[in-house]
Amino acid sequence: MRDVVLYLHVVAGAAGLLLGPAWLLARQRGRPGRGPAAGYQVAVGVVAVTAGLLAVTDPSLVWLLPVAVGTEVLAVTGALARRRRWSGWRSWQPHLLGGSYIALVTGVLIAETGNPGFWLLPALIGQLPIAVAKHRLAGVPAEPLAQGA
Template sequence: MRETLLLLHVTTGAAGLLLGPLWLAARLRDRRADGAAAAYLVAVLAVARTGAALALLAPGLAWLAAFGLLTGVLAVSGALARRRAWPHWRSVQPHLLGGSYVALTTGLLVAQTGSPLAWVLPALLGQVPIALAERRLAAAAVPA
């Protein structure tokens, strides 16, 4: 069972890491990209769920299940922010969706390196594209 969960976890994590930039690239070209968005959300929710299950199966790692839950919440909230036109969604959405992608990247780096830097580096480096996305959305809101 653990091997099956791990295979699903790695596969959906890789899918999320590939789909995130595809969705972003489509949005930068002013395309809706509903398919990429839906696929990204499915991948993130699947990797979050399998990650939480794996954490609960491993002795002493149950605390990691919270990261799976948070990653899923970030992705779904980011998608809903724009769709539901939340107040200040242009400021909030890049942080939510960017946060979900940073979580995927962090998981990959922690699993591959085990380095304490892997917990911090993705969040630090992720601030630049998140800030650029926030700036782009804010500029788009200003009437020409």
């Protein structure tokens, strides 16, 4: 059973790593990117659930629980920030969604290398694309609020 959960975890993580940039590119091209966005949210959700399952079945992985919950919270909150037009969403959304993506990258690097230095490296490197996204969003005119959003 653990192997199945681990397989789902890896496949969902890989999907999230592919769908995150696809969503970003769609948005940069002026498209809503609903498919990649939904896929990214599902992938991150599956990663969080499977990480939680792995953590409760192996006491050495209990540290995954807060990371899994935090990653999911970042992804969902980032998606909702724009949709709900929260005050300051243009500043917060890149940090929230970028943080969820950085968590996925960090997970891969830690799993593959075991090097704790990779806890810091993705966060540092991720600041540049987050800053670029914030700059672009600052220049985007306000969109009308969608019906039912």
